[in-house]
Amino acid sequence: MTIKTSLLGSAALGVICALSMVGAADAAAKHKASGEPSLAEQVKQLQATVESLEQTVQAQAAAQQQAQATTAQQLQDAQARADAATAAAKSAQAKLDMQIQQIPGTVQSTVQSTVQASLPKPGNVxxxxxxxxxxxxxxxxxxxxxxxxxxxxxxxxxxxxxxxxxxxxxxxxxxxxxxxxxxxxxxxxxxxxxxxxxxxxxxxxxxxxxxxxxxxxxxxxxxxxxxxxxxxxxxxxxxxxxxxxxxxxxxxxxxxxxxxxxxxxxxxxxxxxxxxxxxxxxxxxxxxxxxxxxxxxxxxxxxxxxxxxxxxxxxxxxxxxxxxxxxxxxxxxxxxxxxxxxxxxxxxxxxxxxxxxxxxxxxxxxxxxxxxxxxxxxxxxxxxxxxxxxxxxxxxxxxxxxxxxxxxxxxxxxxxxxxxxxxxxxxxxxxxxxxxxxxxxxxxxxxxxxxxxxxxxxxxxxxxxxxxxxxxxxxxxxxxxxxxxxxxxxxxxxxxxxxxxxxxxxxxxxxxxxxxxxxxxxxxxxxxxxxxxxxxxxxxxxxxxxxxxxxxxxxxxxxxxxxxxxxx
Missing domain, CATH: 2.40.160.10 (Porin)
Structure with a gap:
């Protein structure tokens, strides 16, 4: 690109900007005349909307973080319950093993109790x-x-x-x-x-x-x-x-x-x-x-x-x-x-x-x-x-x-x-x-x-x-x-x-x-x-x-x- 060309482009850009500014001013004047919000106001509104969206996103992120924390806690609680159930099962198995070992004595005791119950009581004739x-x-x-x-x-x-x-x-x-x-x-x-x-x-x-x-x-x-x-x-x-x-x-x-x-x-x-x-x-x-x-x-x-x-x-x-x-x-x-x-x-x-x-x-x-x-x-x-x-x-x-x-x-x-x-x-x-x-x-x-x-x-x-x-x-x-x-x-x-x-x-x-x-x-x-x-x-x-x-x-x-x- 030549210097002549650059100068010509810069001049054209300046003209365009000037025209844009004039058009914008004219538009602002027309909006003002018609009662419609100005572009600045629209920009502000857009900024407010963006801020509201950002707050919503932040709230959703916080909720997601809270849910993740709750899920983690639930997982921890479930694991604790599973550990407790495993311990209870081991304890029950131990008791069952002991009861199995005691069955002969229990049977004998039950038989003796049954026989004793069947014996006639005094006067039972x-x-x-x-x-x-x-x-x-x-x-x-x-x-x-x-x-x-x-x-x-x-x-x-x-x-x-x-x-x-x-x-x-x-x-x-x-x-x-x-x-x-x-x-x-x-x-x-x-x-x-x-x-x-x-x-x-x-x-x-x-x-x-x-x-x-x-x-x-x-x-x-x-x-x-x-x-x-x-x-x-x-x-x-x-x-x-x-x-x-x-x-x-x-x-x-x-x-x-x-x-x-x-x-x-x-x-x-x-x-x-x-x-x-x-x-x-x-x-x-x-x-x-x-x-x-x-x-x-x-x-x-x-x-x-x-x-x-x-x-x-x-x-x-x-x-x-x-x-x-x-x-x-x-x-x-x-x-x-x-x-x-x-x-x-x-x-x-x-x-x-x-x-x-x-x-x-x-x-x-x-x-x-x-x-x-x-x-x-x-x-x-x-x-x-x-x-x-x-x-x-x-x-x-x-x-x-x-x-x-x-x-x-x-x-x-x-x-x-x-x-x-x-x-x-x-x-x-x-x-x-x-x-x-x-x-x-x-x-x-x-x-x-x-x-x-x-x-x-x-x-x-x-x-x-x-x-x-x-x-x-x-x-x-x-x-x-x-x-x-x-x-x-x-x-x-x-x-x-x-x-x-x-x-x-x-x-x-x-x-x-x-x-x-x-x-x-x-x-x-x-x-x-x-x-x-x-x-x-x-x-x-x-x-x-x-x-x-x-x-x-x-x-x-x-x-x-x-x-x-x-x-x-």
Missing amino acids: KITMGGFAAAESVYRSKQNVSDIGSNFSKIPYENNPLARLDESRFTARQSRLSVLVQGDVNPTTHAAFYGEFDFLGAAQTANSNESNSYNPRIRHVYGTVDWDDIGVHLLAGQNWSLTTMNGKGITPRNEVIPATIEAQYAVGFVWQRTPQIRIVKDLMDKQLWLAASLENSQTTFGAAPTGVSATAAGVTANTSAAGIGLLANVNNFSYNQVPDAVVKAAFEPDIGGSRPLHVEAFGVFRQFYDRVTYATGNALGLPAQITNKTTEGSGFGGGLTWTVVPKILDVQASGLTGKGIGRYGSGQLPDIIPGTDGSLRPIKETMYLVGATLHATPTLDLYTYWGQEKQQATGVTQIGTTFFGYGNPNANLAACLVEGGACSPDTKQESQINFGLWDRFYQGKFGNLRIGLQYSHIELEAFSGLNGVRPKTNDDMFFTSFRYYPSF
Whole structure:
């Protein structure tokens, strides 16, 4: 570029500026004239706007800085919370680890607390009262001189005036009281006490003259312990003998007892109520039961138990003695050195989801014991001495109950056969007969009872029983012109057919049939009332003697009963 050109450009620029200034002045004048703001004012306004924008930007920047600071604080707080949560988790894990280590002890403590809570508290037992009040009567075609319980083996033969006298009695003595106390030692161990009493005791002062005062009598008094976890059951005290048929397992208070009003039940019924100790084991979900018991022993004799029974000449057997101390001195008691032993098995198979059949078998072992004196020159030619004699007896029996039609028909059968088992039958035939040498010889016997019960209506039961007890001649022998033994065919029994004749025949068999009913005609919240009727026919037959003379006798009996069973 030349200087000339620069000068020309500068001049032109100056002209332009001058013109601009003139134009601006003119414009300002025009704006002023028109009332519009001047350019300076517009510039000021623009400057104010810019300043306002700058303040807004600054405020936004400050807010952004504050938000950033808040976010940072929130991040710090979140991190602190996360750290605290991590620490809490570690602490909880540590506690959990410790609890896991303590679980065995805690479980044991919990179990112990549960067991302690399950133990019965003082007084936490169940008491059940039972029994009934009875108003009953008996009529016999031949005088038995007995109350509601007959003496089957003492029905009089024709030589006895009692055979020509009938008998009628009213009685309340079979009224009964019972109490059952039950408690749980723990969930699988149960204890119980049972007592049952009637008024068929007859002390020397008991009579029917004015105030019929008869004393209470023990029927049952025993305790039981049941261990469910091992299936073992213990009974100790006085109860039905283990020979008595059961209807459910081998458990107390489930015995199958004839439904008779007759307190001696029925001929052929196998039973006793006697002190004992019994152990029972159940198996196969209680389908199979095994049991053993030791029971109080006593012996019945084929001759009057006078204490001294003569046998062969010069030989005497001392078989019993009158009671001393707490045994009544008006009664004789046999010498028994060991208890009777009974073992039993019962089977109740599941049939169609129920157990309608109960089958059992048992064995009994007995021992008889006496003191024998051999005088000098005795008929047996034995050395003079005094010695003890021991003889064994035994028997095998069984029974069954069968629900033929549920709630309608039940049948039963039971029996026992062996030697020396007479005391186990209702007929009370003798166990033994003294032999010519003074030893006690067990008498062979077979007894049985069959029966049926028809549940005609929900309140009416009809029953029938047929039973027999039959013995064999035992120890029959002859020394010189004298005959000995039970059932001696050489006995002179002609006097048994003449009233007042001296005759004591040996009973060969007893047979009896029973028919009866029980009607529960009232059942309500106060208890129930029952009416019972029974007819019984019994026959006694002695062994034949000389000339085939065979004494026989029979008795027809009628019973009534009105019983009230209160609700306790």
